[in-house]
Amino acid sequence: MCAIDSRSPWKLGVLFSDTGPTAIIERSQKCGVLLAIHEINAAGGVAGRMVEPVLCDPGSVPSEYGRMAEKLIVEDHVRVLIGCYKSSARKEVLPVVERRNALFFYPTLYEGFEYSPNVIYGGACPNQNSVPLASYLLENYGNRFYFVGSDYIYPRESNRVMRNILRQGGGEVLGEVYLPFDGGPEMFGPVLADIAEKKPDVIFSTVVGEMTVAFYRAYHAAGHDALKVPIASLTTNEAEIGRIGAEAAAGNITAAPYFRSIGGEANRRFLENYERQFGKEIMATSCAEAAYFQTRMFAAALSKVGRLDTDLLRECLLGSTWDAPQGQVKIDPDNNHTYLHSRIARVDSHGEFIVQREVVRAVKPDPYLVTPDLNDRRLRLRKTAKS
Template identity: 65%
Template sequence: MGRLRSADAWAVGILFSRTGVTSVIENSQFNGALLAIEEINEAGGIHGRPIEPICYDPASVVSRYGELAERLLAEDGVNVIFGCYMSSTRKEVLPIIERRNALFFYPTLYEGFEYSANVIYSGAVPNQNSVPLASYLLENYGGRFYFVGSDYIYPRESNRVMRNILRQGGGEVVGERYVSLEAGAEEFASVLGEIEALAPDAIFSTVVGTGTVNFYRAYLKATNVHKRAPIASLTTNEAEVAEMGAEAAAGHITAAPYFRNIKSAANSRFLERYHKRFGTVDTVTSCCEAAYFQVHLFANALRLTGCMDTDHLREALRGAEFDAPQGRVKIDPDNNHTYLHSRIAKLDEQGEFVVELEVRRPIKPDPYLVVPALNDWNFRLTPMKQGLGN
C-alpha cells in the first residue's frame, strides 16, 4: 500500500508482517487493527474524517521495521504507528519514534523492563502472565523446568525473568536451549533428546513464529502423549494451534489476557464482526485482540484532542479505558502499559483452549517487577472448574 490518498483523512502507519516467519501472528494483528479502523470509519470517523492506514510489510526482517518506520514518519507524514511483534523489531522502531517525538502503539506481550513516553504498551508484561503461569505450574506439575526459545531478545529476557520467578517459588531450571527463528524438526531433534534425558516437570517455551508449529509437532512425534510434560507458553495461540493441529496441541498450556472462546458480550460482538470481515475466526489471537482495542483507545483520544499532536494524544491516553473483548482495560498513567486480565488455559483434544484459572479484575502492569511475590497471586486466581468467573 502506498501513501495517503485523501487529504481529509487522519493518516496512521500500520507495520505488521504479512509474510515471513512471524506472519502467522502478525497477520492476525494486522487484521485486528484494520477491523478497528473500519469500525471507526463506518461510524463516521473522527470529527467526520476517516482514519486512513498506510500499511507496509516488513516481511519479518528485523532491519526493515526501522527502515519502514522512518519512511512512514519522514515521507508519508504520519506520527502515529501501530505495529511490531518481536521485541527486536520494537527496538528497531523505538529510537526512530523517540527521535521524531511520534507515538507508537505496541500490541504484543513482552519481557518488560522498558518504558518510553512515546510508546503505548498494550500487551502483557511478566507480572500479568509469567508470574501467574509460574505459580500454576509449580502447584500443579512440579518444580523442574526446561527452557527452550527462539534466539533473539524476547526469549532470552523472558527466560531470565521466569528463572528468577521460579527460583523464588522453589523451582529450578534443569536445561535451556535456543533455536533459530526458522527451526525445523532437525534443529529440534537435539533439544528433544535433552528433554528426554532430563525429564523436566514442565517445558517453558518462548519459541515463536513457524518454529512454534514445528516444535509442537516434533515434540508429539518424539514423546509418549500420555507421559509427556506439558509445554507452557506465553505466546502459543489459536492461529498457531490451527496450523499445528489439535493432536500436537492437546494438553499444552498458555497464559494470556485473552482467548477466543471466553464468554462476554464484547467478545461475541468482536468475533461476529471479525468473521463477517475475514470469513473466519481461526486467526483471532490475544495479539490480534490487543491490536484491535489499542486502535479504539487511540480513536477515543483523537476524539478528545481533535488533532494528531503527540503531546496532546499522550495526555488524552493517560488513564484511558475501553471495554475490550477480554474485559475492561486501562492505560496506566504511571508507565504507559495497560491494565489487563490474566487467564491460564489448557488445550483440549479438539485444539480448543479451556480456561482453568483467571484473575477477578484487570491487573495493574508492573513492567519492572517491583512486587514480584508469587504469593500475591494466590487470592487473585479464580479456578474456572468451580464455576466461578466468566
C-alpha cells in the same frame, strides 16, 4: 503535529508483516487494526474524517521495521504508528519514534524492563503473565522446568525473568536451549532427546512464529504426553494451534489476557465482526485483540484531542479505559503500560483453549517487576474449569 484538514483522512501507520516467520501472528494483528478502523469509519470516522491505514510489510526482518517507521513518518507524514511482534523489531522502531516524537502503539506481550514516553504498551508484561503462569505450573505440575526458545531478545529476557520467579517458588531449570529462526524441524531432535533424558515436569517455550508449529508437532511425534508434561508458553495462541493440529496441541498451556473462547458480549461482537471481515482462515488471537482495542483507544483519544499531536494524545490516553473483548482495560498513567486480565488456558481435544484460571479483575502492569511475588493476592487466580 498535523494541522486539521477537513478533507483528508487521519493516517495510522501499520507495521505488521504479511511474510516471514512471524507473519503467522502479525497477520492477525493487522486484522485487529483493520477491523477497528472498519468499525470506526462505519460509525462516521473521527470528527467526520475517515481513518486511513498506511500498510507496510517489513517481512519479519527487524531492521525493516525501523526503516519503514522512518519512511512512514518522514515521507508519508504519519504521526501515529501501531505494529511489531518481536522485541527486536520494537527496538528498531523505538529510537525512530523518540527522535521524531511520534506515538507508537505496541500490541504485543514482551519481556518488560522498558519505558518510553512515545510508546503505549498494550501487551502483557511479566507480572501479568509470567508470574501467574509460574504459580499455576508449580502448583499443578511440579518444579522441574526445561526452557526452549527462539534465539533473540524476548526469549532470553523472558527466560531470565521466569528463572528468577521460579527460584522464588523452589523451582529449578534443568536445561535452556535457543534455536535459530532459519533451522528446520530436524533441529528439535537433540533438544527432545535431552528433554527425554532429564525428565522435566514442564517445558517452558519461548519459541515463536513458524518454529512453534514445528516444535509442538515434534514434541508430540517423539511420544511426549502433554497432558502429563505440557509445553507452557506466553506466546502460543489460536493461530499457531490451528496449524499445529488438535492432536499434537492438546494438553499444552498458554498464559494470556485473552482467548477467543472466553464469554462476554464484547467478545461475542468482536469475534462475529472479525469473522465477517476476514473469514475463519486468520484466527483472532490475543495479539489481534490488543491491536484492536489499542486502535479503538487511539480513535477515542483523537476524537477528544482533534489533532495528531503526540503530547496531547498521550495525555488523553493515560488513565483512559476501554471495554475490550477481554474485559475492561486501562492505560496506566504511571508507566504507559496497560491494566490487563490474566488467564491460564489449556488446549482441549478439539484444539480450543479452555480457561483454567483467571484473575477477578485486570492486573496493574509492573514492567520492572518491582514486586515479583508469587503469592501476591492481586494475582490470585480463580478456578474456571477442571484442571
